[in-house]
Amino acid sequence: MTLTIRPITGLDELDLFNRLPYQLNDQIATDFAAGRRHAHWLWVALRDDRLTARVAFWSRPGDPEPMVIDVFDVDREQDLDDGVRLLERALSTVRGRPEFTRFLPPDWRADPGPAELRMRAVEALGGRLFVERLRLHWPATAPLPPSRGRLTFREPHGADELIDLMTRVMTGTLDAHGRDELTRRPAGEAARAQYHEELLRYPSPREWWRVGELPDGTPAGFVLPAHNGYHPVIAYIGVVPEARGRGLVDDLLAAGTRLLAEQGVPHVRAATDVGNTPMAAAFDRAGYRVFERQIDMVWS
Missing domain, CATH: 3.40.630.30 (Gcn5-related N-acetyltransferase (GNAT))
Known part of the structure; x- marks a missing residue:
């Protein structure tokens, strides 16, 4: 099967890009409207009509260059090389090498395979883990944090x-x-x-x-x-x-x-x-x- 690597043509191909699941899929169309994404920043690797990998850059609204890579997925273990080649090609089209960031479940190390597959692809191009962060949530139904009145x-x-x-x-x-x-x-x-x-x-x-x-x-x-x-x-x-x-x-x-x-x-x-x-x-x-x-x- 022939490997094709290219950016998507526009919002008409968003369904193709979103074939691989991730929580950010639902906000990509909104990001287009807000100027955080552009079609030439969303890349796909295809084997015939199968999506084997994808990459997306993100910026603050109106920035001419992307700030981060916030979507990078490889479909299967055997698609790792496709992912590396896709990432390398996409990076060659932007200035510098934007940081790669990924949201993961709190217990992601219980099943590290999917995350490690992406990390291996990034590492193959010279990337390294910089930091792991906690993402935190306070619901409005929770009690308000107490104020001690010291300030x-x-x-x-x-x-x-x-x-x-x-x-x-x-x-x-x-x-x-x-x-x-x-x-x-x-x-x-x-x-x-x-x-x-x-x-x-x-x-x-x-x-x-x-x-x-x-x-x-x-x-x-x-x-x-x-x-x-x-x-x-x-x-x-x-x-x-x-x-x-x-x-x-x-x-x-x-x-x-x-x-x-x-x-x-x-x-x-x-x-x-x-x-x-x-x-x-x-x-x-x-x-x-x-x-x-x-x-x-x-x-x-």
């Missing part, structure tokens, strides 16, 4: 204050992406880039963002409730180094969750690295539960 909350006093706080919380960060970013540029530069390239692009009001102050008016940290275009989220939360060790992250997380709950949202989503055990514990105390895991792979 008072207000909106940030403009971009400069928030960027300064973001810069400070990067000291000693346990976040793998943050630590990696610090190997390439100073904390202030990284914080400013994240503020402008990520945080300002959330479609939700910036008036939701909160700085938590100690009784003497000193900022202890911040929490940024937001909507990412799919779900209400805790986009960012941080405690400045000198205020750590007091459990103040619980107050910040409670404030962010309560603010979103007041908007009438059905749930709140969040994520943290498996290795960031203090943050994972804070989410657990607040009633967030792990509903998925996520693996991120980068290129050596």
Whole structure:
């Protein structure tokens, strides 16, 4: 059987692309409308009319280059080579090599075969596991996280204050992406880039963002409730180094969750690295539960 590797022609071939199951299938058409995907970013490998592998890139709305590979599937073990060849061809058409990210069941290691098949294909092209993350869910039917009243909350006093706080919380960060970013540029530069390239692009009001102050008016940290275009989220939360060790992250997380709950949202989503055990514990105390895991792979 002849192997054909090509991008899809458009939404008319979305059913073909979605022959392999994954939870993101249902949102791909919406992503097209929002400018997060384009037909030339969705690739298929075909043996006659059988879909043996597929790849999709994703970006924030309007970006000219993709940010991540968020769909990569190989149908069967014997299709691994097709998957490698497809991935290599698709990567050759974009700038750089976007990170590969995949959502997995919480207990994925009980049946690791499907995930490991994708990982082997990525590794064949020089990829490696970068971090595993916990994806967290708080349902609006759950009790609100308790507020201990140790902090008072207000909106940030403009971009400069928030960027300064973001810069400070990067000291000693346990976040793998943050630590990696610090190997390439100073904390202030990284914080400013994240503020402008990520945080300002959330479609939700910036008036939701909160700085938590100690009784003497000193900022202890911040929490940024937001909507990412799919779900209400805790986009960012941080405690400045000198205020750590007091459990103040619980107050910040409670404030962010309560603010979103007041908007009438059905749930709140969040994520943290498996290795960031203090943050994972804070989410657990607040009633967030792990509903998925996520693996991120980068290129050596």
